[in-house]
Amino acid sequence: MTPSDRDATGLLTRPEPFVQLVTPTGERRANAEFDPWIADIDLAAVGRLYRDMSIIRRIDSEATALQRQGELGLWPPLAGQEAAQIGSARALRDDDFIFSSYREHAPAWVRGVKPAEMLSVWRGTASSGWNPYEHNMAVPQIIIGAQALHATGYAMGLAWEGSDAATIAYFGDGATSEGDVNEALVFAASFDAPVVFFCQNNQWAISEPVGLQSKQPLARRADGFGMPGIRIDGNDVLAVLAATRIALDRARRGEGPTFIEAVTYRIGPHTTADDPKRYRSDDEIAQWRERDPLTRVLALLEASGVDSAGLEREVAADADRAAAELRAAITTLADPEPLTVFDHVYVEPNTHLARQRDHYTRYLAMFDEPGAGASDRTEGTTR
Amino acid sequence: MTPSDRDATGLLTRPEPFVQLVTPTGERRANAEFDPWIADIDLAAVGRLYRDMSIIRRIDSEATALQRQGELGLWPPLAGQEAAQIGSARALRDDDFIFSSYREHAPAWVRGVKPAEMLSVWRGTASSGWNPYEHNMAVPQIIIGAQALHATGYAMGLAWEGSDAATIAYFGDGATSEGDVNEALVFAASFDAPVVFFCQNNQWAISEPVGLQSKQPLARRADGFGMPGIRIDGNDVLAVLAATRIALDRARRGEGPTFIEAVTYRIGPHTTADDPKRYRSDDEIAQWRERDPLTRVLALLEASGVDSAGLEREVAADADRAAAELRAAITTLADPEPLTVFDHVYVEPNTHLARQRDHYTRYLAMFDEPGAGASDRTEGTTR
Amino acid sequence: MTTLTLAKALNAGLRRALADDEKVVLMGEDIGTLGGVFRVTDGLKAEFGAHRVVDTPLSEAGIVGTAVGLAYRGFRPVIEIQFDGFIYPGFDQIVAQVAKLHYRSRGNVRMPITIRVPFGGGIGAAEHHSESPEAYFAHTAGLRVVACSNPADAYMMVRQAIASDDPVLFFEPKRRYHVKGEVDESASLADAPPMGVATTVATGRDVTLVTYGALVQTARDAALAAAEDGISIEVIDLRSLAPVDYAAVAASVRRTGRLVITHEAGQQGGVGAEIAASITERCFEYLEAAPVRVTGHDIPYPPAKLERHHLPDLDRMLDGVDRVMGRPNSLSGVEA
Amino acid sequence: MTTLTLAKALNAGLRRALADDEKVVLMGEDIGTLGGVFRVTDGLKAEFGAHRVVDTPLSEAGIVGTAVGLAYRGFRPVIEIQFDGFIYPGFDQIVAQVAKLHYRSRGNVRMPITIRVPFGGGIGAAEHHSESPEAYFAHTAGLRVVACSNPADAYMMVRQAIASDDPVLFFEPKRRYHVKGEVDESASLADAPPMGVATTVATGRDVTLVTYGALVQTARDAALAAAEDGISIEVIDLRSLAPVDYAAVAASVRRTGRLVITHEAGQQGGVGAEIAASITERCFEYLEAAPVRVTGHDIPYPPAKLERHHLPDLDRMLDGVDRVMGRPNSLSGVEA
Ligand SMILES: Cc1ncc(C[n+]2csc(CCOP(=O)(O)OP(=O)(O)O)c2C)c(N)n1
Ligand SMILES: Cc1ncc(C[n+]2csc(CCOP(=O)(O)OP(=O)(O)O)c2C)c(N)n1
């Protein structure tokens, strides 16, 4: 079976059935179960969600541009997944702890991480951009699925402490095939851990369609592990917000984990190093553009009598400002000092590493003292 | 939550709901879906299944006795799981390949492995007891769950070759928590691999009750991975036979994997090194003794007019003979030659290992030549 | 002073750690109700409750990965891996997460996780139950690796490992679990020698014999046997395998001029290779002969009836001593 | 002779292996439709079909574990691990199954599995994309470990690895994927030097410089630079890391009396430790100085902007040469 056969089944790339509160054209669909959870979301709040999504989209595209211009080594764009990320992140309390993969720029932004900090790791100046305890968000995880276990363990700890805070684990459709994610479901269920498993099914794991990972909607995985699974339109920020609140509420009440599958789409490449033309069609992308998470919110606002064009303009200006700030900050990020390679390997003194550091210090010093050691032969070297 | 709380939920230790064709008291329950699959099983065939179960039970108890007498290093008894193992193994075709854990003595016996070969590995004279290709059964797996992936890969190969043979992966309830088993479900579903996942839920993973691994019946795990899950009374050999045939038939028709949960019980200790009194009650064991897989078959035969007492006597004599043969064979098993430690590490010549082998050969030779090397100091050594 | 087996000393150390710091939690398979297959955690669940001594689902990646999350939250998880050969399913979480998170987070997140591993052979067990995987972890930056060899060290070192803010792989010589020794349960952590420090367990002039874990006792026996032959062996119990206390080993080798390293793990890329290389770097001018390694063969762990032909024993250690001394030995007359 | 990049040479070798033996199947993440993130398998799925070039679900244990089952069935799976740092989730299946099944089955079951791993740094990548995990596998009995350094070797060695009845960890120097070289596509497997044999890529009198993978080129450059200084360096490309071709290395060291080993992996327990120890054992009387190791630091792989302070480069190699020659160097005046 080839990837395209797997698409042809249509089971997984066809977004329905899922919960949708706002259609792609901006119509509000009533839902008795979900609506109470967003009763507080008035038009102003919807406008704020729009603003969040717009700004992070702009930051994301600026980062892509910075990468193209050689300012970043790599960038994994979130374009298309704004509703999934903003809706879920805005459902959290400040003391809920976030464990994410490499693509969750929006939750980081919601948590007050500066975009330039976010990008520093992709520029290669730092191994991570922020202090997790300042933002209650772990540093991004590159090993697919590993963070699902971390979120579960942290949540177990919360429960043991008697806290009513929760954790959220972000991961992709591809990640559901890794042992770690499945083991996280086992542990979370067994210990009634207050964790929300938030799977962004963006249809692709690099070049692999979700149908290669699973023939079932991913949310159906949950039941067999002993937890509810909710499948939502991940491009509908209100559905995402409601579903995440439902899951968090269960967690806080000690009822354990919930699995959410947010059906969405990665509009851009996997990363800036990826060439999606090799594995998917323009048609497919066009189809998903029609399900854009931002336009439907504008349409909803417009239909509700809000000056959506005005909002759009105003937010665009803010977004541009954020992008300009980012650009200014990132291009002036200083390169780290050589000897910092040895920092933070250990907390406690380590005789072996101290010796190695000393040696490298001496080695570097040779280049400061012309004539000493090997420095007279640096011509034509790789440095 | 403590293990005993987990039992208290009763969800998993309570065997129902499951498919049962013969009750513990030997009544035959009609089942429209399952009955056609055992239409060929007449009373004589039932008698043969009884015979299989009796003999393997006797071999198993002989092995336990041999261990207690110091003839084996360890033994993992199958007592209580005879129906699950015989029913499933007897459903297989000779060219179906078996991948098992350490407890599946019955499938090995069904496949013609000599009991003494089976035991050699527990005696410590060999790293495995048989040639997998002579019996179409892999050597036992100790790493929990690892064999589920092997069975899946082998099955993928069968499908690619166009064969209609299948594989069966035996594993326990505890194994369902390992990443490997879950990844096997992912791969098997994705590639429509002709594999039967045969989970013997014997209620315990050493001291851990199944409720610690899962709050759901394990068979429910299947659906979310995209395959049918069947939950059967694992102490009912006819239900096991039928379910396995159903699953194999699906596999042969190219419809992919099936997950079977056989609800059974480990009557004895985890291994001869285990002390189950530390974690479970006599009451629990007594309850499960009433669901014994063998007595119900005798009762069924008796009710059908068969001279069950005669059969019992006849089979007991055969079983005793098998046990005696085993004892004679195992106690005369020769210890392996020292230098065989180096055999079969590699297929091809390996300079490093050849040198190490040479060296050890010389070392051993010193002890043959009195006066040479260190041998004059062997007094009080650990050898 | 109390006389305790090594297993009971560990039990006492764990009890003390649980009592001293409520953030300490034990996690593992069968460690609660059963008290562990070696009974090292016996009674601790009853004493501290199921949230402090946690029977986990059967999944090593799950145990280590949730421990990472717990450490993120400020806990100090102490994991029991049931047998050495079962650590590999958790390998990714250990080397890619536990070892690297402090570095990755630029010092913000600490991983004070202790991973207890009963290791080594000599107990007549089935496959995967007798391995010595310590070199994998000694090669992994960000981890500390220690091995205890006697009850007194077991008691203090397990407490030190738990108190350490760095992750520690803690290897326990399972075939010595039942060996008894004196333990000072009143000793304070601060007074005990740090776990990074090696111990000279026998002094000698001719050869430095370095080992750790279960083989420390065998090495002491070898030193006694050699003494009868007039050869004086200094035996060093490394205790820490990463980092190694090279100051101690080098000081000894500078005196003896000869080094033998012995361990159960295979030779190729074992801890002995690193020690031989590092000591040669440090003591080249003092060495009378190349350092000799006496190790398990580079084979999968053999069946129980053959393990005595795999594990270094007293005779093989003495043969190694003969090699380094240039006395008649198993390689006499062989071209290098 | 064709001029091919190293990546294209691998592609040609894989194509040839697929064509020669229908039991050869390639498996991995994104290797089919995409042709692999480095395009090493480009075009092969179109040519041989989806059952020969298999895009797998995202799970390394799953890939290795199903490959074990396929090998049981008589297939010869060739696995691509997308980047070095993603091999660890598959570690258990590699060390506990792939490496041991032939032994466990007493020679009845073969595991002719090739595990291709693009390895090493120098490409400015994010974490986990620049690691050098080879020592873990070289320490694992039952595996063979090789590393190619140039297109010609890449082409032949990948075919040899696939043809080998033993499991092979096949390390590819990812930062040299785009380097071109002459490849003789008509050469037969039988004529090529076996993959276990080291190659002397530059002859010299004063120092033997041993390396593998991406650093072979750097070592050659270092030899050229040193020559201008009047120092004559012999450069050996190990090619095989387990087993190491000690005959070749020892022969060279007996001539030069001096050994420098260099690799990107950390020093502690790296392949260099084993080579230093083994060569010291074999050549003690010939050594003028202790073998010197020039390696990555014992740290998690650092952020991209710092990797040049981690990876051995020409200058650090020359400093190592100065150390082994007793010329002024970075450790001059430092107590050992
Ligand atoms: C253990 C591991 N294997 C492979 C990779 C390489 N890799 C990076 S992202 C990716 C695809 C992930 O897909 P998905 O989980 O759907 O997340 P998405 O990128 O779509 O957000 C792969 C295979 C990795 N980072 N970690
Ligand atoms: C990876 C791994 N971890 C731990 C063990 C130790 N161990 C051996 S059997 C067992 C329990 C297995 O329980 P289950 O899967 O239910 O099978 P059962 O023994 O009940 O047949 C454990 C934890 C192991 N063999 N492999």
Ligand SMILES: [Mg+2]
């Ligand atoms: Mg995806």
Ligand SMILES: [Mg+2]
């Ligand atoms: Mg069980």
